[in-house]
Amino acid sequence: MARPKKSDAPDLSxxxxxxxxxxxxLTCPAGKQQAFMRDTEAPxxxxxVTVAGAKSFVFESKLNRQTIRRTIGDVKSWTIEQARTEARRLAVELDNGADPREVKRQKDAADTAERQRLQSIVVRERLTGLEAWAEYVKEGREVGFTERGPWGTRHAADHDTMSTAGGVAYKRKTKGVTQPGPLHPLLSRPLVKIDAPAVAQWLKEENAHRPARAALAFRLLRGFLNWCAEHAVYSAIAKPEAHKPKDVRRLIRKQTPKDDVLQREHLPAWFAGVLSDANPYPRAYxxxxxxxxxxKNELSHLAWEDVDFRFGGSMSIRDKVDGLRVIPCPAYLAHILAQLPRRGPWVFGAGAAAPGIGDTAAYNHRKALAAGGLPHVSLHGLRRSFGSLAEWVECPAGVVAQLMGHKPSATAEKHYRARPLDLLRVWHEKITAWMLEQAGVEFDPKTAAAGGLRVVNN
Structure with missing residues (x-):
């Protein structure tokens, strides 16, 4: 029999x-999808070889009377000796009763688990508190965490300002930029490192220059860590107990109640300063x-559709406690509001965007106080002033609480007082008239109506 030429394809039989x-x-015979060339040295x-010409080393044997194959690797990547060594190793596994395919599946699964473990460690070490905080705030804005539903505007804004990075130029100052929010330095750390010692050190640093803001920031942080404790991912990373140790809680500075209010003798100077403001919107606000x-926010988001000048006047206010409360609109205030030009849907805003009257009003208020030589009174202090000044006309405490949107504090108020709007209006007008009298402001509702008080049909 003639010896085959070196250029001839190998005999696969x-x-x-x-x-x-x-x-x-080696080539794939015609009519076949693949073919195998067997080695004499490594059983x-x-x-x-495939019909497309791809070639690879393969281990083939019998297991439980069934043919099993396992690909070793491409002939371009493996040498013949390497392939023989691997084939012998797989043969030993098979002799020991192990299925090489199952061994490989187990090894691949173990490798995948190890990669995931290492990746989780990387995520655990790199995930910052700010990243988890952003998800927490987003859920609070869209869904909320209680039966009340999504967060209110003020509560959501507190979370934003507490975690802001700062560095934004001041609106009213020619120099300088805003400072980072109290929580920003702490939340910039990896979430796994926000533990009790870190929280304690952060509180000590914040207490040195803004203890009141630090106390509020701590309360927000506490809610965030409690949320992390129930999160599917962050519960394994965060330290939800970081706010609980006594050594941490004792660092919270107790805040004394604010007492910035207008007294009766302040009213003439206050009204004179506010009414002299050339801008009608902060003046009315x-x-x-x-x-x-x-x-503050209840009024800043007051829409024209919430004000009814008919039937004595009323205002529907978005209450943070009950959702909505309807109170009288005193004749003097109705006269002031009716004179405002309408610039959009908001009483104190322009256009469709949410009103930003608060900053302007606070700035103008400080000027009015300075012009009258009055002590500092914040915008929220005006709310306290209403409750304090109402006592001069001996207004029932329950009426004042209902006008201001406070929860009833007694059983009788909760279950046995249902005051109609007209009854509230009687006392509200008395309070307003007394304030105007003390301030020396002359106002006659009949004269104001005859002078062109507008009626707005809703």
Whole structure:
């Protein structure tokens, strides 16, 4: 029988001693999708060739009377000796009763688990508190965490300002930038490192220059850590007990109640300063704060559709406690509001965007106080002033609480007092008239109506 030429394709019916030349000449016979060339030195080692010409080393053997194959690797990546060594190793596994395919699956699964473990460690070490905080705030804005639903505007704004990075130029100052929020330095740390010692050190540093803000920031941080404790991912990373140790809680500075209020003798100078403001919007806003005792944000987001000048006047205020409360709109305040030009849906705003009257009003208020030589009174202090000044006309405490949107504090108030709007209006007008009298402001509702008080049909 003639010896085959070196250029001829190997005879696949016989075992051959694998060589680079034999592998190079190996082709897939016509009509087949793949073919195998067997090695003489390593039992079970094959070189597989596909109809497309791809070639790879393969281990083939019998297990439980079934043929099993496992790919070793591409002939371009593995040498013949490496493939033989791997084939012998797989043969030993098979002799020991192990299925090489199952061994590989287990090894791959173990490798995947190890990669995931290492990746989780990286995530655990790199995930910052700010990243988790952003998710927490987003959920609070959209869904909320109690039956009340999403957070209110003020509560959401507190979370933003407490975690802001700062560095923004002041609006009213020509120099300088805003400072980072109290929580920003702490939340910039990896979440896993926000533990009790870190919280204690952060409180000590913040207490040195802004203890009141630090106390509020701590309360917000406490809610955030409690949320992390129930989160599917962050519960394994965060230290939810970081705010609980006594050594941490004792660092919270107790805040004394604010007592910035307008006294009866302050009213002439206060009204004179506020009424002299050339800008009608902050002027009306400040008057409304004092004459209604409403919260700052409740009034700043007052829409024209919430004001009804008919039937004695009323205002529907978005209450942070009950959602909505309807109070009278005193004749003097109705006269002031009716004179405001309408610039959009908001009483104290321009356009469709949320009003930003608070900053302007606070600035103008400080100027009015300085012009009258009066002590500092914050915008919220005007709310306190309403409650304090109402006692001069011996207004029932329950009426004042209902006008201001306070929860009833007694059983009788909760279950046995249902005051109609007209009854509230009687006392509200008395309070307003007394304030105007003390301030020396002349106002006659009949004269004001005859002079062109506008009626707005809602």
């Amino acid at each position: 016989e075992r051959v001693s694998l060589s680079a030349g034999a592998i190079e000449r 079970g080692l094959r070189v597989r 400040l008057l409304a704060l004092l004459l209604t005792g409403a919260r």
